Amino acid sequence: MLNIHQTYTYNFPTKIRFGVGVIQELAPCLKEENIKHPMLVTDATVHQLPFFKKLITQLENAHFKVTVYDRMHKNPVKSDVLGGKELYNENQCDAIVGIGGGVAMDVARAITLSINHHRDLFDYDDLIGGDQYVTEEVPLFFTVPTTSGTGSEVGRSAIISDDVTKQKKILFSPKLLAKIVFADPNLTLDLPPFITAATGMDALTHNMEAYLSKGFNPMCDGIALQGIKMIGNSIVSATNSPDLFSRSKMMIGSLMGAVAFQKGLGMVHSLAHPLSSLLDMHHGLANAICLPFGLEYNQTGFEDKYNIMAYTMSLGSNQGKNLVDSIHVINEQLNLPSNLASQGVKEEHIAPLAQLAIQDFCLPCNPKVVSEDDFREIYTKALHYD
Structure with missing residues (x-):
């Protein structure tokens, strides 16, 4: 039976930390992984929420350098991903944390793929066998859901549209699973x-x-x-x-x-x-x-x-x-x-x-x-x- 006063860990297959307050575990986790400069990927609305600003302060107080990327459309397109890749490389980030709903998760996961994979992004479209090109390692990737909808936090694919044709592409690989999901229902209360x-x-x-x-x-x-x-x-x-x-x-x-x-x-x-x-x-x-x-x-x-x-x-x-x-x-x-x-x-x-x-x-x-x-x-x- 669910006890909201308790936190849980389970794997299927991603490690999931579930419970009220588990967001507080993000900074210690990043430190344990020797991360110095995470890039937080979220949408512009979540970027302005009190919990997100508090999270940035907590990370900075823990001596992390933090970069935030929030430039994405309501239905994400390739240019959103390429903009995030550029910012990640410019700032020499060393991990990606997707925070938000399905849009932020898709963009964050696609950026994660793109960092060490340099073909055209849609060459990796799973519908044309593009997963065969996902051969390199990817940056450490963590997810923090703020909605209860897509479930993208536990996924291994991202859906990104072509800017012009609007046709959706699927970027897929088991390598795109988050290392840890921090699922804190408290973050959804203000939705x-x-x-x-x-x-x-x-x-x-x-x-x-x-x-x-x-x-x-x-x-x-x-x-x-x-x-x-x-x-x-x-x-x-x-x-x-x-x-x-x-x-x-x-x-x-x-x-x-x-x-x-x-x-x-x-x-x-x-x-x-x-x-x-x-x-x-x-x-x-x-x-x-x-x-x-x-x-x-x-x-x-x-x-x-x-x-x-x-x-x-x-x-x-x-x-x-x-x-x-x-x-x-x-x-x-x-x-x-x-x-x-x-x-x-x-x-x-x-x-x-x-x-x-x-x-x-x-x-x-x-x-x-x-x-x-x-x-x-x-x-x-x-x-x-x-």
């Missing part, structure tokens, strides 16, 4: 409700899609179901009346989702990714809006799995038929929008969105075949849903 809700729905989507994906990985299935339970039973309270217990469960559920989706994701992410790359929509929000529509499409033929997910979310036995409606209800309880039109999506966007969705790297793991016409139909349904 505004929207960010808590949107990132939380991202984490729920990870777990659900991993469980439904057609890959075979029974360990990931078990982790995904536990993640669904943790998030499904805590996301509303964590958003609307947060406390350390609900925030702790959300952070654990997020970590679980990132571990589980090594099995694969599916069409919900294929729907969401173009909304982010083409229209700059928040990734978690895009998943939240698209999740019930993707679940509805995949339901026939997978009723047993839907019954299990529904039971895990405390909907009762044989209630898979109500799972889609329950997601709509959760979005409403979280004050998240129910349709795409509310986010500026228009009819003329449907065709280009569908063209990107059918090419998305998550689609091959979807349990059912989806055509470009299907994507157009789903986007159209989600456009004005009420």
Whole structure:
């Protein structure tokens, strides 16, 4: 049973320090690794938060020279990574600490890859076998999540878009796993409700899609179901009346989702990714809006799995038929929008969105075949849903 007054260490496979206050262990850890000049990679919003400024002061008082890189887009692009590489080299840094949500983690991990790998960044795209070029050592890399969403802190890949085409690339290697994750739920308490809700729905989507994906990985299935339970039973309270217990469960559920989706994701992410790359929509929000529509499409033929997910979310036995409606209800309880039109999506966007969705790297793991016409139909349904 989770005890918020206790800290924990566990490995899967990254070493994870979990619990209230573990952020205080970062400086001693860096000192133990003989680090002198870490580069903290975060977004501009986190850079201004009190805990981050306090962390910089703590590190400087411990005689570290600290460089901060916070130049990144809401959906990170290659130039964000190259700017971080340049700053790292200019300041002769010797470690990277990713602090924040999925954007900061992706940029930090991609910078970590780039330091000693000098081909064009997208030569390392995993979808074209680029992992074969990840042959050199990488700087020491640590992660500190401040949201409970992507779970990128325990990941080994980064998703970076082309500045011009907006097409997403996957940079992947086991070398990109963090040496240690410092998962402190206390850092999430000051998140505004929207960010808590949107990132939380991202984490729920990870777990659900991993469980439904057609890959075979029974360990990931078990982790995904536990993640669904943790998030499904805590996301509303964590958003609307947060406390350390609900925030702790959300952070654990997020970590679980990132571990589980090594099995694969599916069409919900294929729907969401173009909304982010083409229209700059928040990734978690895009998943939240698209999740019930993707679940509805995949339901026939997978009723047993839907019954299990529904039971895990405390909907009762044989209630898979109500799972889609329950997601709509959760979005409403979280004050998240129910349709795409509310986010500026228009009819003329449907065709280009569908063209990107059918090419998305998550689609091959979807349990059912989806055509470009299907994507157009789903986007159209989600456009004005009420």
